[in-house]
Amino acid sequence: MTNDTRPTIADVARRAGVSKGLVSFALNGRAGVAPDTRERILAVAADMGFSPSLRARSLSVGRAFACGLVIGRSPDVIAADPFFPSFIAGVEDEFSVSGQVLVLAAATPGRHEEETYRGLVADRRVDGVILSDLRAGDPRVALVAELGIAAVTLGAPDVDSPFTSVSVDDGAGIRLAVDHLADLGHTDIAHVAGPSAMLHGRSRTAAFEAAAAERGIRSRVAPTDFSAADGARATDALLDADVPPTAIVYSNDNMAIAGLGRAQRRGLVVPRDLSITGFDDAEIGRHLFPALTSVATDARGWGAAAARALLAATTGGAAEALALPDPRLIVRASTGAPPTA
Amino acid sequence: MTNDTRPTIADVARRAGVSKGLVSFALNGRAGVAPDTRERILAVAADMGFSPSLRARSLSVGRAFACGLVIGRSPDVIAADPFFPSFIAGVEDEFSVSGQVLVLAAATPGRHEEETYRGLVADRRVDGVILSDLRAGDPRVALVAELGIAAVTLGAPDVDSPFTSVSVDDGAGIRLAVDHLADLGHTDIAHVAGPSAMLHGRSRTAAFEAAAAERGIRSRVAPTDFSAADGARATDALLDADVPPTAIVYSNDNMAIAGLGRAQRRGLVVPRDLSITGFDDAEIGRHLFPALTSVATDARGWGAAAARALLAATTGGAAEALALPDPRLIVRASTGAPPTA
């Protein structure tokens, strides 16, 4: 271990021949310091390689300079989901330049979840949290509000919320997929949906049904828990029907990939016999055979926007709801005209 | 915002009619407090819902009660890699019970990386870090040692290191894959490898070559950057050869999946024309068609072990190198006998 005695603000003050307080003022760029004195202090500080102790700062100003992301999914689901890593990268893009830090906490939904939030806040470990994977009537909104900490929600909650929401209109993405398939001539499309208890699952389903109705398309919806295994199961169920759909719109890429595997295993050729669209535009999708048509949302941009909004919220000004650019449909080889067209 | 005035240790002391110091002693279970006094103090503290301020504790004891994980890959690669989320889940398993917290920092390799570490440490944000994705002659080991912070390395570095290493013998996993293919009758196997600058890429390659030599198999190695795109490219190159291999051992699942896509796009049937094995045993692999034979490492267990080792290191006792159970080969449908066998 190296010598652990870093210079403190008192050292700088002594060497610059001023008081601690003045050094603090100079360092924080506050008024009331003579220009040449300020310069001298800054020079001494730089020369000594001084950097303020975050811990001391944290204690005196009452901020943690950190924000939290509680992941309320089982690790298996997280691992399979390309959304989180990209999202986190976006958050980091923003945090790294503002000296904030992201603390991650995993919690399985249910019993552990509330404790995790309470623990994070009780310790004043974080100044704010990002609420992801909103559920219907999500209790976390009230919980976090009660705990008195800043937050942003990913998507608009269906309960009263004092927090800024940062949203992507994923319904628009689903609509793009349905329109694309309808344009190709499909008239019988299924949706392998997320759980209706989750808001983004629900909104995608609603968008699917609305778009299908608009285009006069026969639609059916198979709910899942968003996992690849459940996506595979739902796909089998759909294809077992007397008149199976000619296209399936999946609510995420994992399920789409699993569904593609199932279809192929049954001897179907995609897209000749069945068209498939995903959601998220995971990198791996473009390397599959056939390459997956998918809805691309900018997860990284979303993360950056959420981080910015949270930063704003923790430092006072609460911004209003923030909407991000609509998703785009990346058309690849997994969609084509229906068999009978 | 709710009322933010939590009880402090002084409040507890006043109400219990003792001094701050004694409360601190009682709370931390230190000797020198009369049993009935201790009990009274604890009762008062519990009654007031007191929980110590982590910030104040942090300042006075000089610990952050947090550890860091710097991810030195580009976000795209992270997003595609199932390893990290599982690993992080394992770390959390351990941290959550010990009141530690995981702070995540993203850094692109090269210029930013050193700054990221320095920043994390300069702020004394963390008590230790987990070094992942070790490279050949990795400068981070010396850097972190110089910064005077605890650390564990994932795998044994090839430079002198004062840190505990937590390793999985991935070479054993590769060997299993080669043996499996050899048993099936393959005599010409390729390895789509990670970059030789990365230690785990290198060790897998070495294990591949050793195992192939042992079984008298013709082997070739195609280096990549671990990305799906590069895996696809390498696959194409291999299959373009005059005498293409009859099996390919990939250094991770992403590349295997991309390689599978490429092979299929060329009209090959897997495993009839080409056998394929992956590494990591990503959940999605079992849903592909054909389901992917892959080497399973326990990423979550690895994370937990690393967290335990790091905890031990930050609290004094340095443990010796820790080895985890060998990986297992999960045989599925992407491997079979070679065409001419």
Added chain:
DNA sequence: CTCCGTCTCTGAACCGGTTTAGAGTTTGAC
């Protein structure tokens, strides 16, 4: 020349814990 306002800077309190020196009280040995 005096008075007041402004600017610069100092000293000390404060955030909320931990830790140490030592004061006061018991206890036990002789």
Added chain:
DNA sequence: GTCAAACTCTAAACCGGTTCAGAGACGGAG
């Protein structure tokens, strides 16, 4: 009965910043 050791507890210093009240110097207005 006296003295030392053991035990319980207090007071204050300390971690390293921020912030506020006010001291002192200086300039301009009257």
